[in-house]
Amino acid sequence: MSETIAAPDVTLPPTQAELPYDDGIPMESQRHKMQMDLLIDTFVTWLAEREDGYASGNMFVYFSLAQLKNQDFRGPDFFAVLGVPKVERRSWVVWEEGKGPDVVIELLSPKTAATDKNEKKLIYQNQMRVSDYFWFDPFNPDDWAGFSLEHGIYQPITPNAENQLVSQAVGLALLRWQGSYKGVDTTWLRWATLTGELLPTAEEKERQKADEAQQQAQQAQQRAERAESQLQQTAKNLLQSGMTVEQVANITGLSNSEIAALDI
Structure with a gap:
């Protein structure tokens, strides 16, 4: 006849779900x-x-x-x-x-x-x-x-x-x-x-990202303005060399009205 052996009585330590997590005492100030x-x-x-x-x-x-x-x-x-x-x-x-x-x-x-x-x-x-x-x-x-x-x-x-x-x-x-x-x-x-x-902080990091994005946008705008200025100067030089407005428009991509508005 077999004999049943009882499992040892082992008490496991409590988990975080079972332990108190609030002592009700507020911060000092x-x-x-x-x-x-x-x-x-x-x-x-x-x-x-x-x-x-x-x-x-x-x-x-x-x-x-x-x-x-x-x-x-x-x-x-x-x-x-x-x-x-x-x-x-x-x-x-x-x-x-x-x-x-x-x-x-x-x-x-x-x-x-x-x-x-x-x-x-x-x-x-x-x-x-x-x-x-x-x-x-x-x-x-x-x-x-x-x-x-x-x-x-x-x-x-x-x-x-x-x-x-x-x-x-x-x-x-x-x-x-x-x-x-x-x-x-x-x-x-x-x-x-x-x-x-x-x-x-999370707020400071978001502000940094916003500042960086604004700075990048400003830099991109400045680059675009410089490129536009250089293109207009190129168009002026071409006109001064004797090219027609249509020829300059084909080379620079500027419209006839944009070229006509240039101060030469």
Whole structure:
């Protein structure tokens, strides 16, 4: 008589569909929300040229099952991951994705600064193993810093000659930019290429395309006007050489009336 062996009782870790993805806590201020949007928008625009990658902010990042019991800190204000599919997520679940964020940015406030600079920094270093970690205070732009994970320990990132903090993990730089974003003129933290070119927002990119199209149209019009002027000069020279209007029209393609209107 055969004996039925019961299947082992295996508890699978929860998926992103089963995990909480909203803690109901708003951003610290409108400036913080706008700064987060600026970082995400420009990075996503850069990702549009790639086949991989993900960026988001104020979203839970689940890196251990123990964290489900603690629930002791919110998700990063900004994080980005390369080498992953471009799909929507409710939250970032490391055991589903196979990796954690490559870069994290926290936006400081009087309430969060101590936690961001100490507790969270240690979590990103020791538990999440985030390659590059940065912080920035939207109301005090001088309070910014970056750290790169070397042999398991965060080492300060020294600003380069252009006063940029470079993230080797994503091959981009962060810089402080004085300008207007969504009607607010202040110093913003922005992504840039390693040559210092700002990553544009989607709106800025569309404006650039429109400006380039207008410039190309103007250049085409100028070329057409120069060609027309040269053709008219050729027609004048031919008339002055003794050719008839009909002969000049056959050579230049201008109409008889156009040739007759020339000031000779």
